[in-house]
């Protein structure tokens with residue numbers, strides 16, 4: 001993708017060499033356009049070195065403008081990203097002004113425009129800035145962030161530019177992206193463990209960290225989908241642009257999943273849902289009296305099977321984490337629950353839960369594919385590409401064929 005990266009004069013401009021690197025990692029060509037104020041915060045030399053292209057910072061560049069370069073740039077761009085976007089550039093975009101190269105090319109381009117605002121929290125809350133934000137959104141521009149947190153000015157609040165990695169993630173799946181295999185689709189992912197209370201202070205859980213499920217939700221977003229993440233209790237930040245719903249018990253996760261499943265095209269069950277839960281939770285803390293104690297457990301609802309059994313069911317993908325006979329158990333689960341796909345991995349003291357890397361084999365009716373050990377983030381990208389491909393195939397096979405029967409009236413004479 002050809003991205004024109006506009007850098008305006010906010011303190012967050014110091015993060016842009018990192019942003020350029022992350023966009024390039026994702027295969028983008030990046031042409032930087034720097035405002036005069038932007039140049040106060042980050043040098044053209046640094047940006048030129050990371051982008052590998054000469055910086056454009058002047059509408060009145062005689063050499064470049066001999067060939068109407070601002071129009072050429074506007075045409076070359078498949079996406080214009082402004083990061084950081086100052087209150088001032090947002091005002092120029094809203095007002096349709098074109099006093100410099102960046103605002104001129106924004107008027108002249110037919111490419112989508114995405115804006116990552118960055119400013120002091122009081123500036124961001126200012127009604128004029130908010131009116132401009134609304135106007136830009138109404139005109140179809142994508143507003144990325146801002147984040148809430150500590151700011152360069154020492155204050156805490158909304159206005160921080162979202163992190164370069166989150167911007168790059170959002171852009172990869174943004175309108176105009178070529179990696180939109182799941183554009184217009186809704187993907188729901190369940191992630192993490194569940195917690196089944198024994199009494200007010202104790203619970204049953206498992207070692208799932210949620211890393212694989214969160215990486216899958218991030219990858220779904222990066223492939224252009226609306227991504228819904230139904231998560232058990234984990235210590236992870238949600239990926240940017242993903243709709244997060246927090247749950248604790250298997251029953252809560254079941255209820256949230258079914259509340260939202262109506263819109264879902266692809267359902268990915270990466271959560272490690274407790275198979276059993278205590279028969280009844282004690283209202284008061286259980287006291288240490290007897291030498292032994294017996295806990296009665298009952299089956300938890302089977303979220304994956306219940307979704308696969310819906311009519312119509314979304315394209316349903318399960319995960320099978322097994323310590324042994326991984327293939328046998330995974331294939332049995334694929335059959336028994338009538339899934340479209342199952343991702344099988346071995347878990348144990350040295351692999352699986354809570355590790356950053358994973359190696360898996362995916363099975364589907366009539367096929368399989370192995371994925372070598374890789375970082376969960378990268379593995380999730382590859383798995384999502386396979387899911388998108390299989391989803392298309394299954395959908396095409398399921399589509400009723402249009403049969404044209406032509407009847408030719410036989411003439412008697």
Ligand SMILES: Cc1cc2nc3c(=O)[nH]c(=O)nc-3n(C[C@H](O)[C@H](O)[C@H](O)COP(=O)(O)O)c2cc1C
Nearest residue numbers: 008009010011035037038086087088089118119120
């Ligand atoms: C030290 C310093 C930091 C600034 N940081 C920001 C900022 O984070 N966000 C913002 O909207 N404006 C910020 N400004 C103000 C802009 O630089 C100013 O409005 C400028 O006209 C923006 O021009 P541009 O949008 O063409 O880059 C800052 C100014 C200074 C002097």
